[in-house]
Amino acid sequence: MYIRVKRNKTTYFIQFDPTETTLNIKQKLHSLIDQPPSNQRLILLATHDVLDDSKTLANQKVPLHIY
Template sequence: MYVRVKRQKTTVFLQVNPTDTVATLKSAIGDLIQQEPSTQQLYRGSTALTDTQTLAELGVHDDDELGLALKKEDGTWEALEIMRHEAPSDGVAE
């Protein structure tokens, strides 16, 4: 199955298994975005996920969306911010 991991204007698509843990997912994300797993916090909705939980335990399904926040230099987490893409305008004024 696939999950979408979103942070600000970036979306990462990952192939995962229901038995994968959040820690496994963070490791795969880290390989793609050059961020250590310890500097990542994943969310499902507004709930922070625990590294030891499996995707099946969390009820994550194919094509689900998870949020990603990164740790700032001062040790706090950035605000969870996911930009939604809007359909392009056709340029016609109403």
């Protein structure tokens, strides 16, 4: 599955598994952008909640859309 991350005017699609933690996603994003995971903040668009680094995406109810 993929998660969409928007940053400035660029959109990134990152492959993920629902059992991965937010920190894992931030590490993948770090390989694409010049920001270490500690300087990143991922926000769930539907609720505007900041995702917790230690929790899995499934635990934080990140929507899983299959296209």
